[in-house]
Amino acid sequence: MKGFSEVFRPCLAVWFVLASTLFPGVAANAQVTGATLSGTVTDTSGAVIPGVTISIKNRATGVGRTVMADEAGLYSAPNLQAGGYDVTATQPGFSTVVQSNITLTVGAQQQLNITMKVGETAQVVEVTEAAPLVQLSTSTISAAIDSKQILDIPLNGRDWASLATLSPGVTGLNQEVQLPFESGALRGNRGFGAQLSISGGRPTQNNYRLDGLSISDYTNGSGSVAGVTLGVDAIQEFSVITGNYSAEYGRTSGGVINAISKSGTNAFHGDVYEFLRNDKLDANDFFSN
Numbered sequence: 001m002k003g004f005s006e007v008f009r010p011c012l013a014v015w016f017v018l019a020s021t022l023f024p025g026v027a028a029n030a031q032v033t034g035a036t037l038s039g040t041v042t043d044t045s046g047a048v049i050p051g052v053t054i055s056i057k058n059r060a061t062g063v064g065r066t067v068m069a070d071e072a073g074l075y076s077a078p079n080l081q082a083g084g085y086d087v088t089a090t091q092p093g094f095s096t097v098v099q100s101n102i103t104l105t106v107g108a109q110q111q112l113n114i115t116m117k118v119g120e121t122a123q124v125v126e127v128t129e130a131a132p133l134v135q136l137s138t139s140t141i142s143a144a145i146d147s148k149q150i151l152d153i154p155l156n157g158r159d160w161a162s163l164a165t166l167s168p169g170v171t172g173l174n175q176e177v178q179l180p181f182e183s184g185a186l187r188g189n190r191g192f193g194a195q196l197s198i199s200g201g202r203p204t205q206n207n208y209r210l211d212g213l214s215i216s217d218y219t220n221g222s223g224s225v226a227g228v229t230l231g232v233d234a235i236q237e238f239s240v241i242t243g244n245y246s247a248e249y250g251r252t253s254g255g256v257i258n259a260i261s262k263s264g265t266n267a268f269h270g271d272v273y274e275f276l277r278n279d280k281l282d283a284n285d286f287f288s289n
Contacts, residue, residue, distance in 0.1 A: 033212045033260050034079030035104035039112040041073045041089060048073030049116060052091045059084040060265040082106045082237060082260055087114075095119035099127045105144040106239050106260050141243040143167035147262075150232050158275060160232045161194040161208070164257055167240040171197045198255025199242045205254030211261055214251055233271045236262045 041052045052069040060083050069075040085102040094116040104110055117125060145163050155162060165172045173195040195203040208215050210230065238259035241249070249256050 033082075033106055033209070033258065035082055035106065035108040035110060036076065036078045037080055037085070037087070037102070037104060037110050037112055038074070038076040039114060041069045041075065041091075041114045041116060043094070044115060044117055049091060049094070052089050052094075052114075052116070054114075055088040055090070056080065057086045057088075059086060060267070061263075062266055080104055081263070082108075087112065089114045089116060090121060091116060092121060093118065094121070095123040095125050096121055097125050097127065101128065105146070106237055107142070107241070107258050108144070108239075109138040109140075138246075140241060140245050141169075142239050142241040142245075144237060144239045146237045147235070150235055150237070155232060158232050159194055160230075160235050160238065160259070161196070161257060164194070164196055164198075164238075164240045167242065169199045169242040170240055170255070173197050173203060196255070196257075198240070201254030203254075205252060207249060207252035207254075207256045209249075209256060209258045211259075216251070230259075230261060233273060234261050236260050 037056060041049045041054075043049055050069055050071045050073055052073070052075070054067050054069065054075045054077070055064055056067070056077050057064040058081060061081075063081075065077050065080065067075050067077045082105055083103075085104060087099040087102055089097040095118070097114055097116050099112065099114070102110070102112065143166070145160075145166060149166070150160050150163060153163060153166075162172065164170050196206060197203060198206055206216075238257060241256040241258060243255075245252075245256055249258075
């Protein structure tokens, strides 16, 4: 048995090395959090143009994605990171079209139709008109809260999930149903995060997602398993889906709070903040005056 073990271990190590080098890697894109950009490519007469090359480049990271329109002139680029993009359409016999003001939010399904003119490829037609933010390719009812709103709006306790009440159909129920921390396990049964009623549902019917993973606790209470979520400085943006969401979300009969954390860019950046809570700064109540 000793001789077998001495031979087996080196063989196993060699097998792992070969498996990691010979087998191609597969890109793992987070479901639900990625945005989808799709549309139809046509000429000025409205006829579809097949085989158009669509290049989609993230302005913050420089990461690009290239897709090709099919026979019906349709293209689709799923699982795009939320942020700003430049879209370029090229096809021999047509002028190059550049759309540089595309903003994709978390989980969005954005439609962008492109019209190309007959001409040389070297000729560039730059579209400066902002793309419509209305999602025409899905019936999902949602609202997005971006990083500027998260940082600029005052928060009591720096809980970004409390901003979900800015969305229509969302009501905060902290004072009505939340138990004090001294209750221990009883409070844990309802979750330690913000208690939200989405479209009239119970707080325990919601699904909290961070970077594509569900962070609801074992009772499907709000917040994470540890009782907290990432702070406002770590969240890039989040969306609140109140109805008509697809089956890919799952685990909910209420609403979905879908958040993504900040990621690196090509520009150096950072955050510094101070959180001060002192009763000396509180205003006097009526009976103290």
